[in-house]
Amino acid sequence: VSVRKRVVKIFRDVCLNQPSFNRIPDICSRLLRRIHDEESIRKLVLETFQQLWFSPIRNQQDVRQRVQTIIDVLVDAQKQNYTWLENLVKEFLQTNDKQSIDDKKKVREQRKDVLKAIQDIINELVESILKIESANDQVSSNKMVATFIALYALGKAKPEHVLPHVSTIVEYLNIKCTSYNDNIIVQYVAKILEFTVPLMKSASASIIYSLEGSLTKLLLVSGQLVIHSSIACLSAVIRLSKNTQLVKDVFIRYHSIVVQCQQKILEKPNEEFKGSAQLARSIYILGVLCKYFDVEKNEFDDLEIKH
Structure with a gap:
């Protein structure tokens, strides 16, 4: 377990510090496979994705990079299933009645950040649809599928966006x-x-x-x-x-x-x-x-x- 936790931390540091690294989609796909692992590893994986995709967005380039990574990971994960992103969002937005008052306050703040990030990502996903459509090939076709799957998974959490x-x-x-x-x-x-x-x-x-x-x-x-x-x-x-x-x-x-x-x-x-x-x-x-x-x-x- 300690070895796996260390590997997850290394992957997290790579993702956060080198967001344009071409192996990021592959790293994210590997991290997603650990989401049903032992509780401490699962918690670490969830924290990684929250920081990577659902933390406050700094600028337009930041949101573009996140969207591109999400699309690439969805394309890579198509052979597995399409539900992981939807499940990931549910994890970040769910509440627990057994939490302390301080924990509930922390979760509420987290929800605000997640929902704001979702709004920005949805806006960029729609922009991506128009860009991807102009390139008429199999790669763009796969990306178009991934874009609509992402829109569904994120939009379901907040249809108003x-x-x-x-x-x-x-x-x-x-x-x-x-x-x-x-x-x-x-x-x-x-x-x-x-x-x-x-x-x-x-x-x-x-x-x-x-x-x-x-x-x-x-x-x-x-x-x-x-x-x-x-x-x-x-x-x-x-x-x-x-x-x-x-x-x-x-x-x-x-x-x-x-x-x-x-x-x-x-x-x-x-x-x-x-x-x-x-x-x-x-x-x-x-x-x-x-x-x-x-x-x-x-x-x-x-x-x-x-x-």
Whole structure:
């Protein structure tokens, strides 16, 4: 344990004193693997990342360097999972009722610093999106995915910091999905909007209408992850717009497809059914709709389903 603690301290000193060192992303990735280690090491790792990324930001170059490192670490950690940054932020913002008054005061001050750093990092991440987009290659594609994942993880902690950037973010809901990365981007845009939309109480009707159209359109062509995120986001939009008729229309559309497929199978039971992909998509969409919308509520009483 003492050896590992010493190594963590060496890594921390390198990260803090040489922030532009090209091995920093690799060092951060290695430190992250120790976050579930023995308590004293875990505490040291958390302190390192708080100092490295979530301490008060000195200047614009400082925030750019932090954002670049976060993106690079996310790209490096993609093969593992996307949740570590979200979990890291939770660690810094959680409170403990068992703490002493002095400790609670210290935690409150820490939260202020963390939330201010998050705001600055979110602003820079949005700037990064526009810069990365101009370079159309695989490296920039991976960085774009990492940027939206970072926006989601940090924005979830404080959605108000994402709100000023909604007009930029929402544009990526309509990108043409020609690769795996494109689908991940759309998925995370929907996830970001899901927690941002409830704050958009003064948004114009045209913006809400456009969002509804984009999200329902995604159901036609997307895979499971995007479909799930789109419907989850749609539920947030509908709570704002009260447009339950749209939900009814979508439900009826996909239920009708299921009924039509059933009829074709029953009519020609000995023939190979060629619409299995469409049937599977429709059943999945109906299932997720039922998860996010209570179709047994009074507002859905006039939902007419043909059997």
